[in-house]
């Protein structure tokens with residue numbers, strides 16, 4: 001089986017980052033993640049992320065720089081999780097694939113039950129945040 005490419009957005013606003021909890025009926029239900037989704041054929045990474053964030057949260061974002069890519073093997077599949085920093089002016093979020101969202105401080109990320117593939121991204125973000133202080 002191949003590797004599924006998944007894009008996710010690191011949306012930081014007023015010093016806080018957005019995390020979303022996957023609905024219980026979804027794969028990895030109940031885990032917190034950086035919102036995003038699977039790359040479709042013919043899309044660039046930036047197009048995929050902008051589309052997913054619009055569909056899932058009704059957020060219009062500007063996709064900024066690539067942050068980190070993680071390859072993670074779950075029991076049933078392997079994903080390549082590609083994270084980008086994103087910015088948004090929108091304040092209102094609509095929930096479609098998630099049942100809860102939180103804006104949290106970056107140093108608190110590991111206190112949440114993150115999807116396993118997201119943990120190395122969270123760790124790297126925390127390190128970057130420490131250096132920038």
Ligand SMILES: Nc1nc2c([nH]c(=O)n2[C@H]2C[C@H](O)[C@@H](COP(=O)(O)OP(=O)(O)OP(=O)(O)O)O2)c(=O)[nH]1
Nearest residue numbers: 006008026027028033034035036037038115117118
């Ligand atoms: N969107 C997103 N997905 C993530 C993250 N971390 C992580 O392991 N994943 C996994 C969950 C899903 O298996 C896959 C993304 O697919 P999706 O969000 O389109 O969800 P889905 O339920 O349609 O996917 P599936 O697993 O049922 O095929 O990547 C993350 O931070 N963001």
